[in-house]
Amino acid sequence: MATIREQGYSHWDGRLIERKRPWWPLTTLGIRLIFRKKNFRLLFALSFIPAVVYLVGIYASERMEDFKFMVRGSAQLLKIDPAFFKSYFTLDPLLFLMVMLMVFACAGLISDDLKHNALQLYFARPLGKRDYLLGKSAIIAFFVLLLTLIPGLVLIIFKLVFAGSFGLVRSYPWLPLAVIGDSLLLTVFFVCYTLLLSALSRNRRYVMVMLFTVYLGTDIAYAIMHSIFKNPYFALLSIKANLQQAGAVLFGQRPPHAFPAGLSFGVILAFCLIAAWILQRRVRGVEVIK
Amino acid sequence: MTAVLEARHLSKWYGNVLGLSDVSLALEPGITGLLGPNGAGKSTLMKLLTGQMKPNLGQALVRGERVWNNIPLFRDIGFCPEADAFYEEISGWEFLTALVRLHGIGRAEAAERAEKALGFVELLADKDRRIRGYSRGMRQRLKIAQAIAHDPAIIILDEPLSGLDPLGKRKVIHLIRDYGREGRTVLVSSHVLPEIEAMTLRVVLIHQGKIFAAGDIPYIRDLIEKHPHQISVRCDRPRDLAARFVGEECVLNMSFGPEGRSLLLETFKRDVVFGRLPGIILETGIRVEEITSPDDNLQAVFDYLVGK
Amino acid sequence: MSPGDDARKGWIRRSAGRVLGFFFFLGRRAKKTRVFVLIGLLPVIQAAAIKTSELGRQAPAGEGLAIFSNFLMIFYLQFFLVILTLFYGTSVASEETEGRTLPFLQTRPLSKPGIVLGKYAAYSLLTSLIVLVSLLASFLILAGGRLGSGAAWGIFLRSAAVLLLGVLSYTAFFTFLGVLMKRSLFVGLIFGFGWESVISFFPGSTQRFSIVHYLKSLLPSGPRGRFSFLMFRLEPTRPALALLALVLITAAFLGLAGLLFRWKEYLAED
Numbered sequence: 036m037a038t039i040r041e042q043g044y045s046h047w048d049g050r051l052i053e054r055k056r057p058w059w060p061l062t063t064l065g066i067r068l069i070f071r072k073k074n075f076r077l078l079f080a081l082s083f084i085p086a087v088v089y090l091v092g093i094y095a096s097e098r099m100e101d102f103k104f105m106v107r108g109s110a111q112l113l114k115i116d117p118a119f120f121k122s123y124f125t126l127d128p129l130l131f132l133m134v135m136l137m138v139f140a141c142a143g144l145i146s147d148d149l150k151h152n153a154l155q156l157y158f159a160r161p162l163g164k165r166d167y168l169l170g171k172s173a174i175i176a177f178f179v180l181l182l183t184l185i186p187g188l189v190l191i192i193f194k195l196v197f198a199g200s201f202g203l204v205r206s207y208p209w210l211p212l213a214v215i216g217d218s219l220l221l222t223v224f225f226v227c228y229t230l231l232l233s234a235l236s237r238n239r240r241y242v243m244v245m246l247f248t249v250y251l252g253t254d255i256a257y258a259i260m261h262s263i264f265k266n267p268y269f270a271l272l273s274i275k276a277n278l279q280q281a282g283a284v285l286f287g288q289r290p291p292h293a294f295p296a297g298l299s300f301g302v303i304l305a306f307c308l309i310a311a312w313i314l315q316r317r318v319r320g321v322e323v324i325k
Numbered sequence: 326m327t328a329v330l331e332a333r334h335l336s337k338w339y340g341n342v343l344g345l346s347d348v349s350l351a352l353e354p355g356i357t358g359l360l361g362p363n364g365a366g367k368s369t370l371m372k373l374l375t376g377q378m379k380p381n382l383g384q385a386l387v388r389g390e391r392v393w394n395n396i397p398l399f400r401d402i403g404f405c406p407e408a409d410a411f412y413e414e415i416s417g418w419e420f421l422t423a424l425v426r427l428h429g430i431g432r433a434e435a436a437e438r439a440e441k442a443l444g445f446v447e448l449l450a451d452k453d454r455r456i457r458g459y460s461r462g463m464r465q466r467l468k469i470a471q472a473i474a475h476d477p478a479i480i481i482l483d484e485p486l487s488g489l490d491p492l493g494k495r496k497v498i499h500l501i502r503d504y505g506r507e508g509r510t511v512l513v514s515s516h517v518l519p520e521i522e523a524m525t526l527r528v529v530l531i532h533q534g535k536i537f538a539a540g541d542i543p544y545i546r547d548l549i550e551k552h553p554h555q556i557s558v559r560c561d562r563p564r565d566l567a568a569r570f571v572g573e574e575c576v577l578n579m580s581f582g583p584e585g586r587s588l589l590l591e592t593f594k595r596d597v598v599f600g601r602l603p604g605i606i607l608e609t610g611i612r613v614e615e616i617t618s619p620d621d622n623l624q625a626v627f628d629y630l631v632g633k
Numbered sequence: 634m635s636p637g638d639d640a641r642k643g644w645i646r647r648s649a650g651r652v653l654g655f656f657f658f659l660g661r662r663a664k665k666t667r668v669f670v671l672i673g674l675l676p677v678i679q680a681a682a683i684k685t686s687e688l689g690r691q692a693p694a695g696e697g698l699a700i701f702s703n704f705l706m707i708f709y710l711q712f713f714l715v716i717l718t719l720f721y722g723t724s725v726a727s728e729e730t731e732g733r734t735l736p737f738l739q740t741r742p743l744s745k746p747g748i749v750l751g752k753y754a755a756y757s758l759l760t761s762l763i764v765l766v767s768l769l770a771s772f773l774i775l776a777g778g779r780l781g782s783g784a785a786w787g788i789f790l791r792s793a794a795v796l797l798l799g800v801l802s803y804t805a806f807f808t809f810l811g812v813l814m815k816r817s818l819f820v821g822l823i824f825g826f827g828w829e830s831v832i833s834f835f836p837g838s839t840q841r842f843s844i845v846h847y848l849k850s851l852l853p854s855g856p857r858g859r860f861s862f863l864m865f866r867l868e869p870t871r872p873a874l875a876l877l878a879l880v881l882i883t884a885a886f887l888g889l890a891g892l893l894f895r896w897k898e899y900l901a902e903d
Contacts, residue, residue: 074816074819135822138819138822139819236664236665238665240720240723240724240727240728240731240818241665241720243818243819244716244719244720244818245668247716247822247826248672248716251712251826252672252675252712252716255707255708255712256675256679256708259679259704259707259708260679260682260683262704263683263700263704264683264686339900372736375736375739375740376739376740377735377736377739377740377898378898378900379898394745394895396644396648396742396743396744397742398742399740399741399742399743400742402740403740404736404740406733406736406737408733408736410732410733410734411734412659412732412734414659414662414663414664415658415659415662419658423655423658424737424741426651426654426655427651427652427655427738427741427742427743428741428742429647429651429742471737
């Protein structure tokens with residue numbers, strides 16, 4: 036007797052196969068639906084501006100003679116080293132653009148499913164909670180990695196090509212690993228951040244506001260407290276500051292805030308663990324309403 | 326008698342898609358059923374008649390006045406939308422009393438009317454539960470309650486019976502018939518002919534945004550009776566079954582399904598065929614998987630009528 | 634004025650009144666309101682932390698009020714107020730179309746401008762309450778020993794009035810935005826946190842093309858000392874003119890929102 040999941044009103048005569056990654060169709064559909072939004076494509080294109088600017092910087096670094104008139108006295112700015120890559124990965128506008136992408140494209144990932152009671156439809160198929168969350172996470176990971184890992188590796192490759200030598204990787208052999216590491220850190224954080232807030236409400240507009248509010252609000256809280264007390268530890272309140280602190284350490288640079296960077300890693304880890312726990316509780320096939 | 330609800334050469338486009346095409350209709354007091362398959366334009370017509378949309382061409386009139394932005398008209402209109410949407414975080418009671426009060430009715434009277442309406446749709450026991458916890462049928466009943474609570478003279482119901490159990494349907498049908506007898510104007514839409522039949526004899530058939538038949542149900546039935554019915558039997562020995570039916574006078578035509586596992590019968594006497602079928606199945610021991618009437622739906626009727 | 638105009642105004646007034654009652658009730662019940670109230674506790678917690686630290690050191694006189702006038706006003710004026718009014722203002726139209734509950738309002742004897750006005754009033758009232766309660770709590774903590782001083786209360790009342798004006802004007806603008814376009818929240822974010830921040834760096838009359846300029850022009854001139862970020866590069870408008878501008882902005886955007894809502898038809902989002 037066929038399992039209950041294989042029974043239906045329409046009989047398909049093909050062979051049902053076990054997918055190695057049952058969550059994959061969720062991811063591909065999600066990405067396709069996001070790209071269908073007209074204005075998203077413009078925003079997505081704009082979010083590559085920082086990468087393009089840094090690419091131009093790499094070009095300029097190999098053509099210093101031509102650009103001397105522009106960078107008079109600032110030749111240091113165009114030194115391509117881990118600090119250069121760290122500055123890209125911890126750039127305020129880049130982090131802000133990633134938040135805006137989450138606001139515009141990913142706010143409804145779970146909240147829309149909650150609103151339309153679609154979780155029951157998902158879990159009536161051979162798809163577990165883990166697969167569902169993996170599928171949704173992969174959508175966010177796709178966009179974040181496209182803005183972090185890919186540009187990071189492309190910048191390294193272009194530097195090697197423009198320089199005509201492997202000098203960069205000879206001097207800093209761990210640099211590609213740092214790029215991968217920080218990209219993964221940002222990806223994991225934004226996955227947990229976006230999915231957590233999306234799972235907390237059935238109203239996508241509200242989730243959009245909260246994604247923005249929490250990011251900006253924590254930074255404002257830090258700015259106010261730091262300005263009054265001059266205590267760098269208040270940076271632990273700010274999402275942006277923690278990401279920048281962790282990023283600096285991964286690229287072997289001096290952290291921007293005067294406290295052990297391990298605390299920032301701890302804050303990010305704690306946040307991700309709490310988010311995972313809440314997601315496990317919120318994502319359910321059946322909801323009991325009292 | 327002057328028309329209460331009137332459509333004069335109404336046309337509506339959704340971008341390049343034609344929702345309604347030059348529809349003219351005049352509805353007098355009493356019950357009118359609006360019958361059509363999904364996507365026919367029933368909801369579009371209702372939304373135009375209730376002032377939720379502006380016509381691109383033509384006029385939608387209620388009591389001789391244009392309905393768009395005509396606020397006083399809405400005192401006497403009750404509308405039950407098709408969409409399943411509510412203010413989910415409040416209870417049924419709070420929802421209904423608030424909507425009644427939006428008519429300018431005082432608090433005490435609104436409570437009285439809400440109680441009466443909820444009592445009629447049998448939601449009094451659950452009135453204090455949040456709407457988010459209501460089942461599909463309860464939500465449908467609440468929609469009907471909000472359409473009738475303020476005692477309107479004109480009631481427009483978009484698929485009011487969907488999601489209701491048979492007893493619930495019966496109650497709503499009786500209510501609608503009572504309203505018709507009281508002289509109110511009721512426009513009810515459905516894609517199920519027997520449901521409309523149970524409420525009224527007066528129907529308007531709409532298809533692809535056009536009215537192509539309006540009149541009494543016997544007239545519509547007559548049109549359908551002249552068109553042969555199809556019955557499909559999916560079984561293990563369709564040819565044996567065909568052999569038993571070939572001598573029957575009630576069968577006009579027979580053919581086999583493309584995969585050779587079903588028999589399609591055409592007949593003017595559907596009831597006779599259905600009467601003979603069980604006996605033949607028992608006698609022959611044929612193993613039947615499925616019996617359907619492929620054309621026993623409004624789409625097929627409309628295809629036939631439109632083709633005519 | 635013709636009888637027709639009087640009748641129309643009567644309908645708008647009555648509709649607005651009925652709608653205000655319903656949506657204020659709905660807004661109070663909503664879970665998101667509770668979350669916004671919690672966010673409003675942030676400055677209160679900060680104020681408590683600041684006050685606690687003051688107990689351990691010799692804080693200069695008036696520092697609490699300076700902190701209130703500057704830092705906390707940054708939080709309220711350039712963050713909290715914008716977020717709240719953006720969410721509630723754009724919700725006036727968007728939540729009905731996205732939630733498909735618009736037919737319940739459209740098929741009732743309610744004037745469409747009255748619906749907009751009523752929801753605007755309900756959400757403005759709600760937002761004002763959230764902001765003012767938070768502001769009062771922060772003030773009471775920070776003002777501390779100066780609560781007997783009229784000057785201190787003067788600063789509070791003027792700050793509260795500025796924030797109230799901010800609620801009214803921002804909500805009106807975002808209501809108009811919500812009625813005008815589908816992606817109003819996104820555009821509103823760009824306006825509220827992009828345009829309103831950047832415009833202060835422009836010289837001359839350019840600053841007058843923002844709402845926050847007029848609000849800052851009305852802020853009380855309390856103790857600033859080393860805290861003067863809020864007034865950075867501000868070329869203030871005279872208070873009377875600033876007040877007039879805010880009233881006009883509110884009236885204009887509300888009027889436009891009502892007219893547009895009356896004229897437009899909304900198709901349910903599927």
